[in-house]
Amino acid sequence: MLYYALLFLVIALIAAALGFGGIAGASAGIAKIIFFVFLLFLVVSLVMGLLRRG
Known part of the structure; x- marks a missing residue:
């Protein structure tokens, strides 16, 4: 259990250093x-899918 506590402490310190930097x-x-790029890709693919059916 102490191993996991120390492991999470190290992970938290690394995350804090990156977050504050x-x-x-x-x-x-x-x-x-x-x-937004992938949202645009979704809309384009939906429109293309609807045009193929019609």
């Missing part, structure tokens, strides 16, 4: 861009 904000911005 500004990397989290940049990652969130990239994630938003990727989300």
Whole structure:
């Protein structure tokens, strides 16, 4: 049990270092861009699927 506690402590310290370093904000911005790109791909594929049936 002590092993897991120390393991989670190390993971938390690494996550805190990355989060306080500004990397989290940049990652969130990239994630938003990727989300909208794939949302656009979804809409295009739905429209193309509807046009093929008709």
